[in-house]
Amino acid sequence: MNTDSKSSNTVWHHATVTRQRRAELNKHHSTLLWFTGLSGAGKSTLAHALEERLYQMNYSTFVLDGDNVRHGLCKDLGFSNEDRIENIRRISEVARLFVEAGVIVLTAFISPFRADRDKARDLVGKDFIEVYCDCPITVCEERDVKGLYRRARQGEIKEFTGISSPYEAPLNPELSINTVANSIDECVDEILKYLLERGVYKL
Ligand SMILES: Nc1ncnc2c1ncn2[C@@H]1O[C@H](COP(=O)(O)OP(=O)(O)OP(=O)(O)O)[C@@H](O)[C@H]1O
């Protein structure tokens, strides 16, 4: 499996409860929706609103959200480029396990670097759905949900994405959602329509 692994004496044990069998039990396929975008673009809002809708349809879901993960799994990591890369790597591995477990996973991380998102895509394979929350920085800054833009402008936060650290927008995302022109419900409907077309679930 992983050629970078430090533990070489491991043997992969094949499960009899396969992904396909989990999908039959759950009555839907598992997949990963990878939300990306600037702070305040709407990743958490859409991931949780979408999860709510999927839950109401009896689907198995889980949201991995930036701040929550940084309190535990990635609490030893900061916001340097190196740490951001490791943050995304760990999240990708966890998301892959959830996908194997039959869950519709929604991740809500800025994930500013294209190369890291592409690594996540390579790891997860065909189940990776990149959802770009498209919102100009001017609007994100006006929203300033967490007051972070104001603090970043005042120089209190170093390496703040969009201000003092780059954000590389996806070149070819599966979905590009305009969170300015559309309401939250409209955005969620658009994503649900896409999942239906992809065959993740059936009506
Ligand atoms: N169509 C929309 N989709 C998503 N959010 C919207 C939309 N319209 C308005 N908003 C508002 O924009 C804000 C988005 O904030 P949210 O916390 O979801 O951003 P985020 O991308 O998760 O940021 P961060 O990276 O800092 O966690 C919320 O206050 C939300 O109500």
Ligand SMILES: [Mg+2]
């Ligand atoms: Mg968020």
